[in-house]
Amino acid sequence: MLVMMPSGLVLLASSPAAADDMSGPQAAICATLASDALGGFDSQDRQAVIAFYSGRDCRPLWVDERGTTRAADLAIAEMRRADEWGMRSADFPFAALNQPKTDGQWSSGETADAEFEITASILRYAHQAQGGRIPDPETQLSSYLDRQPSLSSAQDILTKISQSQRPDATLREFQPSEDQFLKLKTLLSNLRGKEAGESQNIQIAGRGPTLQRDTKSPEVATLKKRFDVASAPGEDTVFDAALVAAVKKFQASASLQADGIVGPQTRAALAGDGPDNNADKIAAVVANMEEWRWMPRLLGATHVFINVPAFSIRLAKDGKSIFEDRVVVGTADKQTPIFSKDMKTIVLRPEWNLPDSIKLTALLSGRPIEQQGYVVMRNGHTVESTRVNWANANLSEYTFYQPSGDDNALGLVKFLFPNKHSVYLHDTPSRYLFDERVRLFSHGCMRVRNPQVLAQDILDIVRGSAAPDVKRLVRRGPKDNGITLDTPIPVHVGYFTVWVGDDGQPQYFKDCYGHQKRITLALAGKWKQIDVGKDHLAAVDTSMLKQIRLRADARSKKEGDGFDSPMGVTNNFESVGYQRNNDSVGDLIRKKLGF
Template sequence: MSERTEAGNFVGIEPQTLTDQATENFRSFLRNALRNRIVRYVMAAVLTVVALLLIAYIALRIALINLGPPPLAKIAHFRPSTTDRSALIARNGRSAPKPMAIALDPNEVDQRYLAMLFTFEDRRFYSHYGIDPVGLVRAVRDLVVSQRIITGGSTLTMQVARLLDNKYERTASVKTQQILRAIQLEMTLTKREILSLYLGLAPFGGRIKGVQEASQKLFGKEPKSLTISEAALLVALPQAPEARRLDRHAKAARRARNFVLKTVAAAGVITPEEARIAALEPLAAESSQMPPKPLPKPSPNVASLFAGLTLGINFVATPAIAAPIEPPKSNYFVGSERQIVLDVRKQLHGQRADDATQEDRNALWMFYSARDKPLWTTRQGWTRGAEAAIDELKRAGDWGLDAAEFDIPQLSPAMAEQMDANQLAAAEVGLSLAILKYARHARGGRIEDPATQLSSYLDRKPQLKPPYLVISDIAASGVPDIFLQKLHPQHEQFKRLREQYLSLRNGDKASTVSVPAKGNVMRPATTHDDIALVRERLGVPLRGGDPYFYDDELVEAVKKYQERKGVSPANGTITWRTRRAFNESPKVTAQALLANMEEWRWMPDDLGDTHVWVNVPDYKVQVVHNGNVVHEERVVVGTTSTQTPIFSHDIETIYFHPRWTVPPSIKMQTVYPSLQRGGGYFYSNGLKLIRNGKVVNPSKVNWSRSDIRNYDIYQPPGPGNVLGKVKFTFPNKHAVYLHDTPSKSLFNSSQRTFSHGCIRVRNPVTLAEVLLQYDKGWDADTVQALLKGTPEENGVQLEHHIPVHITYFTASVDENGDVQTAKDVYGHEKRISLALAGKWKDIDKGRDHLAPATVARSQERPSSANSSSSSRQAASGNRATRRTASRGSAGSNRARSSGGGGGYTTRVSGSSGSANDVFRGSFGR
């Protein structure tokens, strides 16, 4: 054996092993070298990017300095909160130029217009910083494909920059300057101020600038009351103001308006039906000349030019202040059907001598513009359809309406023979307007906006049908009387209330089985002579056996009756209290029935196959499936000062072991004063204080100087959590929801008004089991499993959102025809009754629970030593206003999106940025 072999054997290593180790070492060396090279390349790339960003930032700052301050002195009465006042003086020391426009407060503009504007022009207005990368990429793509500039990718901020600099060329240098100016505006102004500049500077053709001037010149109204069609037109015109001038290019303007309507309808801002109706509306100023100078409000008679346009006759456009041009005389003999229709159009745009709404008149004008003959009148008088409609109008009282409200023209056959076309047209218009008014009242339109006219807690809207659809559908129906009847709510409860109203009005006395007022106590599972009468009184059939035996089925019916009548305890034992309740006549008035019928007019036509029903005066929640109540439970509702709002929404999420986010109202009015006094409420409820995502010790905060709006406060899940084990959320502006509660004893009270506005459910776990059974097919064990283990919030998204209707009905009719009444705890029934009687001045609307609320400030007076520092802090506070308001509103919006937290979402006052944040919450998210 050789020396080498012996040495190899001595160390115990084979030659092949040495070769493998050398190969592995070489590979490791290569990997390390490659890794080190990659690290060096990455570091070099990062440093290069940082250097480029630094160079770009320096170049941007230099470009902004060379660009100069924005010419805001052109805007009258505009005082930006963060702009250096030296920027308002010309750089050569001379005074700024004379203002050329007036900035318009976004609050003075119809909110639908703003929603359309953001959707069509700049959907990311509240998230970008002057330029929209998505829009720029789209513009570059169009440039490459078409070899010319198609779209500019401009944001609203860039459009303001272009309007301020008065440069409209589509060149690279001008576009670059617009981008720089837009970035400068974003750094200088708030989003609200930029929006107000656009609203004041936007061009609309001719010399019309600004939304307010355009609304006044084109529509004769303020921009706060625009129709959908008018709002869409104002969105479309600034894109090409001269190419879409109404006096020169009306067709182009109409096409642009309709394109806007189609776009915003696809985005969900308006419904497709609203877009279709708005697209049919004529342009109000289509035939008026765009004035070179401000002129008085246009005469409504200008619109009468449309009648001539339908005959193909061209008119010379006249200024809005010119005398109205009469439509041409028809070649048909006076009194012909065509002449009647022409006179109808003329009267609809003539001087108004009735109380009809402009919307009704516009709808009729569109309807009759497409007809060659009248709908209701002939030379022999009313048509059969007109007579049927008139008979139904006269029976309006049978539906709880006031028949005297509908002015029906007189037209007998003898009268019709003596009338000319103009007189027949007046009868035609009068009946059509009466029908549209009836339709509006049948759908609840007597009270147009309960939230503003009665109480902010009544967050419902009449279920109105567009007047154009009403007149079109009634003409196509062939049975006008049946059509008018079907305009009323078709819900079973409305029909029962109406029957009771008719009986009460006609003096009918309901035949009710009476139970002797005196007698022995009747207990379950016993026999008594009065049991048969009780069974008949409650409508419980006998299913064999002894009719005098108090069986289980009758016991359950008596328990429900006792609970409904407020007889305590509701245990099925019939004492003298229950006997007295059996013999009480229903204490309901015609006014109460009418008020409850009116509330039904505000309810959705489709409540949902499966829905949750909460009637506040009954203190109950029900789950209704295919018209049958499948689950019922007691609830606690808001107090009379913190009422549960009345509205409908969809349950989207069920949270198990929820955490409670303290809503702004409680945070400002309860928690903040407690923290100033030592934090007793805060610590006793186990609350947590959060700022910038981190937990903060409240004792380390100087609450005499700190703003509670900069903090989020929540209560972790657990046994003491005020929301208990389950929460049902349906995001809404009131920040209320259904939830569990540890305070179970409150459910034993007869009047359960104890909450801050939310709805507390006695057994929410069972309610969750029922809803998840219908939505996901889960059984009770699956739901119970979510509640086991360490309390941790777990949200379950519903696959199909379940409607929840929070209602306020003080009168209802059961299956036996008995009227069940409840106490008017919030006074809504009284408010509705006063409104229906026309006594608007007597209505006490109470406080607006969504109105701005101020923070409860500290009562401590700062010492003299702190006076100077307080002054300095106040001065610096102005600079931090925008930042502070943004953080404060973010918390509010988070609370709103999650359903709030047991109270109301309060719009916080005292901050210049708060209104801007309201717009962000409405359109920017």
């Protein structure tokens, strides 16, 4: 028999006789599906639920009149452990299950209510486990968070769990299985296991005397408590070998010189970057677990992982670290975006093609482009910048590039993984920046300290014995030499302020871009308090450009600063079709002209 639903979906009964014979919970489920009483589901899930129960002839899966089935008990028990996974068990209240029974039984309607409540909770749990609490981080939190949780359809979830002998285990499969996520789960349990009211503020002062082997100080006892280092009786204030080892491990994780001496930089790292108390640590761990839900479930047997708050990069193969090093990342107002893409090309002795925003900066400097070390080309031919009337030129038709060389802004190696943000990984001539503890210096790209070693390691993995000699090619090879990777390598740019080492010890890094704070607010439902910021890829608003240009012309005539020359701010910006990449054209003009 066919029953037309209000939604337009057809409810199937196996036969007219079967439909007529329906009674009790089965009939109540069919009636609920055919009415507007089916609540607790969004529109898309609702259609899947109707189809699912239609295919079962409205037979309940989780309950009968006497209560829940064994499968339901397993699933409910798992959902009640949601807090262990950084979720909230309060999101699964199961109010219908608490209905009082009359003579030990529910009515048919109460049974149907309990059935749908469990089904709705299962769908909610699976989606939350996959990151559904923040389904669109790029829009809801920040355009720099280029992540999109991958949510299974309600149909797939219900099919999978209804066929499972252990629905609790099946529910757990929707959680991330990445090793770091599971370590965070363990850390969360440990933090929540701390005694209520216990002080966890065991940071030492940011300034103070140097602490090293054999130093005696009350701060040594604080460090031992922080790193969980045991002491012989009466020796808790003595800086011993065990504490030296613990400090070295911390320094290495914080990209500091691992000498075991607590000097100014180590003090600053110990005092300033991590959360101050247990509650803050728990919030940080939960936010980081949520970020893992947005990550690809398979990082790749071989992959590159960049952790922005730790200023670190790691090349891994089959779970083992092949290469680890320091990186420089974007400033707080020109952030390194968070995303995953495949590395396809390594370029040795690269040229640097300037984006339109930096072309404009070069033009606004008032100096010929060539004097700034750049070459201008149009239609494949070199042109002299001073002979171009930039007031009428379409800037997008001109290529500005910096030739290969030791002074090139990209250094001698760059790694390309095409992405909408136009950022990549590269070398740099500014070597001194890698000695800084906080390395927020770039315009969004990531600079690596030893790029030639990284390039050689990647090529060795991809090409084996046929891999070229990177150092030789850098010294003697062709310029702008692009080497295509036969097998693309996934590159994951992550933002994890909590990282658990192989020894189980956590490191807490500064929330330099504020993403952890945004996630914490979102999980608390405080959406209006989130500073989403400007869309760093939004089209430029050119409405103010004419006014800015007129003010610039007036200023140049008054001060004689050269802005009324062909190099001036008189370009027809509206015709260029600029797109923002970190700074908008308007932002750049205002900065240059002091507006």
